[in-house]
Structures are given as structure tokens and as C-alpha cells.
Amino acid sequence: MKKVEIGHGSGGKLTKELVENLFLKYFSSPALHKLSDSTYAPGFNKLAITTDSYVVQPLFFPGGNIGKLAVSGTVNDLTVGGALPKYLTAGFIIEEGFPLEELEKIVSTMAETAKEAGVEIVAGDTKVVEKGKCDGVYINTAGVGQVVRELSPKLIKPGDKVIVTGTIGDHGIAISLAREEFELETTLESDCAPLNSLLVSLFELPGLRFMRDPTRGGLATVLVEVCESAGLGALLYEEKIPVREDVKFVCDMLGYDPLYLANEGKAVVIVSPEDSQRALEILRSHPLGKNAQLIGEITQDPHVLLKTEVGGMRRLELLEEDSLPRIC
Amino acid sequence: MKKVEIGHGSGGKLTKELVENLFLKYFSSPALHKLSDSTYAPGFNKLAITTDSYVVQPLFFPGGNIGKLAVSGTVNDLTVGGALPKYLTAGFIIEEGFPLEELEKIVSTMAETAKEAGVEIVAGDTKVVEKGKCDGVYINTAGVGQVVRELSPKLIKPGDKVIVTGTIGDHGIAISLAREEFELETTLESDCAPLNSLLVSLFELPGLRFMRDPTRGGLATVLVEVCESAGLGALLYEEKIPVREDVKFVCDMLGYDPLYLANEGKAVVIVSPEDSQRALEILRSHPLGKNAQLIGEITQDPHVLLKTEVGGMRRLELLEEDSLPRIC
Numbered sequence: 066m067k068k069v070e071i072g073h074g075s076g077g078k079l080t081k082e083l084v085e086n087l088f089l090k091y092f093s094s095p096a097l098h099k100l101s102d103s104t105y106a107p108g109f110n111k112l113a114i115t116t117d118s119y120v121v122q123p124l125f126f127p128g129g130n131i132g133k134l135a136v137s138g139t140v141n142d143l144t145v146g147g148a149l150p151k152y153l154t155a156g157f158i159i160e161e162g163f164p165l166e167e168l169e170k171i172v173s174t175m176a177e178t179a180k181e182a183g184v185e186i187v188a189g190d191t192k193v194v195e196k197g198k199c200d201g202v203y204i205n206t207a208g209v210g211q212v213v214r215e216l217s218p219k220l221i222k223p224g225d226k227v228i229v230t231g232t233i234g235d236h237g238i239a240i241s242l243a244r245e246e247f248e249l250e251t252t253l254e255s256d257c258a259p260l261n262s263l264l265v266s267l268f269e270l271p272g273l274r275f276m277r278d279p280t281r282g283g284l285a286t287v288l289v290e291v292c293e294s295a296g297l298g299a300l301l302y303e304e305k306i307p308v309r310e311d312v313k314f315v316c317d318m319l320g321y322d323p324l325y326l327a328n329e330g331k332a333v334v335i336v337s338p339e340d341s342q343r344a345l346e347i348l349r350s351h352p353l354g355k356n357a358q359l360i361g362e363i364t365q366d367p368h369v370l371l372k373t374e375v376g377g378m379r380r381l382e383l384l385e386e387d388s389l390p391r392i393c
Numbered sequence: 394m395k396k397v398e399i400g401h402g403s404g405g406k407l408t409k410e411l412v413e414n415l416f417l418k419y420f421s422s423p424a425l426h427k428l429s430d431s432t433y434a435p436g437f438n439k440l441a442i443t444t445d446s447y448v449v450q451p452l453f454f455p456g457g458n459i460g461k462l463a464v465s466g467t468v469n470d471l472t473v474g475g476a477l478p479k480y481l482t483a484g485f486i487i488e489e490g491f492p493l494e495e496l497e498k499i500v501s502t503m504a505e506t507a508k509e510a511g512v513e514i515v516a517g518d519t520k521v522v523e524k525g526k527c528d529g530v531y532i533n534t535a536g537v538g539q540v541v542r543e544l545s546p547k548l549i550k551p552g553d554k555v556i557v558t559g560t561i562g563d564h565g566i567a568i569s570l571a572r573e574e575f576e577l578e579t580t581l582e583s584d585c586a587p588l589n590s591l592l593v594s595l596f597e598l599p600g601l602r603f604m605r606d607p608t609r610g611g612l613a614t615v616l617v618e619v620c621e622s623a624g625l626g627a628l629l630y631e632e633k634i635p636v637r638e639d640v641k642f643v644c645d646m647l648g649y650d651p652l653y654l655a656n657e658g659k660a661v662v663i664v665s666p667e668d669s670q671r672a673l674e675i676l677r678s679h680p681l682g683k684n685a686q687l688i689g690e691i692t693q694d695p696h697v698l699l700k701t702e703v704g705g706m707r708r709l710e711l712l713e714e715d716s717l718p719r720i721c
Contacts, residue, residue: 091503114537118533120526172418175420190446191412198527205444209440
């Protein structure tokens, strides 16, 4: 009998199989079949809808906690869908015995982050399960927003530019270090942040095609998925991809590839060649986008290729194995 | 250090304390402060928003499974808020090793129930946690709907009638029996069902004041909460409250009070005296409302009182102790 494996939650290949073979088999909404992180709901005045459950471990990590993540992640899913995030719901599943003081820290961080992002938490739910049936607390946030810019992989054309809004892998490595007792002195923090104030300024660019936040599965998985939807490929330049030195160091040490590590405060932006410089200027004028880089371009050839720093060519695929489960 | 207890998830007194002392302290949306099960979101075209996480145990029970519950419960929260349910999101937290076959049963039931209710599941998310960090599967559904009738406890007046749409306690007892190995032969099933086709017909009644589905905490807790919000009370007649004979029997045996047991396919309807007979007719003409009963009336005196079958008077309070945790 087939069973659910940890990798089914990785955001990579197994997740894709589960979604395509099971969820889409039964949930046949055309909106859902688009497989983007948020959905345009017809009938209302351009409403976008999204949901995410957060099971990150540890609950508190350098740069944030599960509450900051739960608000930021859902705000970001709406924003990269071309929407202005408006309302969130919050559903808590709490393990019996969880300290109320820690719950209060999480809830107050959610409120701060929502305020920062300009969204309101308008509905909530709390369930409590017995000790050993949860891992402290799990949070689901669903979000609705107002679509102001319809973005889609179908708009992407060969020659379009690929931009990443900052250094990649920070969240993955911050979580990894928070889990282990390494003797590493580092100032590294998760990049976890609501990105709407950064990204909404890009909506004015006529050449803006598509945005996605590279969370589970990382930059590589997101680009492979997007290119597959677009029926195109991409050529990326490793030397252009911003990675912090300490992230590189830990990756080398632990055998991680920053291209597959989760980010919680970064976006991949695909934009026409004409608007690519303006997009970079807009992004770099914002604190959350100061390290934005143009990292490659879209190609007719339907593969995602990385030109490595030593001059080789490497084909990128979906994340196969989840080396860091429960990253969000 | 204070800790979260199972009772914080009961839907009764402890839940109320947690919501008021913690969540409302930080989440200050005026919409949220209404504390109804769904929220009117300003700015969109009369949008209602709600969320619920489902942690029911066992996952499969007579009359349904967690998937049927997750769709029905959220559809019902929107409907009793005066809205036509339109879109749901579904967030799954799955325990490593959970059989894919069972997941498929749950997902296919969700799709069937959504179809029955006329709603679309438009966004989803899957997380997988290690064995022993979940209990099979937990599901969050958030829902959005179109508000067509603004209902509120503030509309309730002394003399208004209290109607329940059918027998109470069926879900609570069905779950209780599914957990234990009683030697009981019963045809009892959970009443779990989407109620929008039943309740939407009531929206045409000018005297419709308020509706609520009495889930966690049961009929008594819901009426105490609603009356408190309205600044009024209620007088209920025990002899009028519909309870199945087998539910009564199990309640007597196990020491449960049907007034505090969860229902997942029933609503409490508060309606003007003029429209009460019409409301009953409408409800009884539908298979899900055939056992609807007028069970009491709203009073100026701010207590919820039960006139017992033997002629005594009993004051009802919020659920104090959760004798059946993880009922939904």
C-alpha cells in the first residue's frame, strides 16, 4: 500500500505528483488547474485567493517565528499573483501543554507582520490536540486580495529577463542552523518578510510577465515549473545569482545546493528586456530588494540551464529529495 | 507557566477566554471582534470570509469522514452568516506514512461534498510532517461567500422565536461510538452535511434575525453566546428539543448532555414571531430540515433558561469541560 512520504511535502517532484495525481483528479476547478500559488476567483470583483499551512520547525528561529512566516508567506503568495493582499484568516492547531507565553509571542508577531503588510486578520479558528499529536503549533493562513495585474507563465516570451530580488538560501540555512548545534558564529537570519511593499511597485511595468516566491524547492524548482508551464526554458548565470558568503560556506559544509533552498522573503521576477533595467532600479531602491540581480533569460529551448562559474553547463530539474523538510 | 489545555479547543468557556484574552488582544480587526463564525470583509462586493481547521478523530466515522466535515463545516459557517458560499481553499497537514488510499477517499469525499454544496475548491496546500507529529491528517478549509443577508445578534428582539433545524447530538454521539468499542447496535450516523440548500431559502424572510450552526459546545453554548451578544436571554422547552431516542439512550449511559454535544448538520435559527411558522414550513419541506422544531423564545431577562420536561427550570451556561475533544 502506497503511503505518504516526507518528500510529498517538499514542494518538489513528489509534491507535484501528489497534486497532479490526487488533488487535481478530484478538485476540478479550472482556477485550481492553473497551479499558481493564488487563484483568481471569478464572480467577485477580481478576487485572488490563496492558502498555506505552516509546520516549520523550530517555531522560533533567527529572523522570525512561525507567526511571521504564516503572515508573510500568504501575503507573498497573493502579491506574486498580481494582487494587493487585503484579508487573512488564521487557523491554529495547538498541542496540549504548549506554553501560552510562546503562543502569545507568535500571535503578537502575526499582528505586527500583518500591520507591516497592511493586511487585516479577519477570521480565526483554534483547535487543540493531545500531546504528541502536533509539534507545538501549526498555523494555516488563507488570504484574499484584489487582483490589479494579471500575471501568468503564458505571458512569458523568449528573451525575457529573469530577476531575483535578493540573496537566496538565507531562510533554508537559518532554519538548518537553528536545528543543529553547530559551532558556527554567523549573523545569518531568515529573510522571512512580507514582500508586497517591494513588489507592488512593479505592477506598473507593462513588461512584467510573472512573479513567484521561491519557497519550498527553491529557485531551481520554481524556474523549472514556470518554464514548463510556459513551454519555454531559461539560461541562468551562476556568477550572477546572489548568495551570501556564509550561506555558501554552510552549503559547502553540509552538502546543500543554494538553488534548492527555501526563501521566504525573495521573489523571482520575469520581465521583458525593455523593462528589466527599470525593474532592477525599482527593486534596488527598496531595502528588501537592495541585492536584486538580473540572473538570466528565458530561452526557446525548453530546459533550465545553469552556466556555472567554471564555465560548464548544468541542467536544473525539480527538487528530487527533501534534505530540509518542514522549512515552512 | 500557563499552558494550552485540551479545553481551550472545546468551543466553550476556555476557548472564549483564549480568543478574548489572546487573539483579540493582538488581532484588532473590527470584523474579527464581531466573533461570528464568518466575517464580512469591507471593500469587496459583500464578501464573507471564514476559516476552520479539522482535527476530528477517527478520520472516518458513520455518516462521513474528515473531508466531508471540512467542506460542510465551512460551507455552513458562511451560510449561517447570511452568505452564499462560493469558494473554498483546502490546506492539508499529513502524517508521514499515511496511506494514500485513505487520503484519496478523503479527497474524493471533499470533491463530492463541494459539488453537492455548489462550491469550488480553488486553492490548496500540502504539508507532510514526521510520524507522530500529526494524527493521520488535519485539514483546514477557508471559505469565501457572497453576503446576501446581513444577520447579527443585534437584530434579535424579545419575543423572537428559536428554531432548531433537526435532532441534536447526532454528530457527537456518532463520533463517540466510533471511538469506543461499545456493544451497541445502532443506525446512528453523524448529521454532517452542507446546509446551504436548506438555509438559503430562509434568506427571503424579512423576520430572519440570526443563524448559527451549533458545533463545538452544542446548542446550549451557542444560545448562551448569542444571547450574551444580543444582551438578551432565552426560554427553551426541553420537551420541544428534538433528540433521537438512541442519542438519549447513549447520553444517559455515558453521562453526556445532548444540549452540549456537537452537531455538524444543524442550525439554530432566530426569527420574528410573524415569520416563525413560515420558517418552519420552509425548513420541513427540505430533507435536512424535516425534524425542525420551534424550541423556545427570546426573553428580556438575560439568562438562557431551560424548562425541563419534569417542570423545573435550569439555567444554561457555556460548556465548561470538554467531554469529547476533537469532535470536528
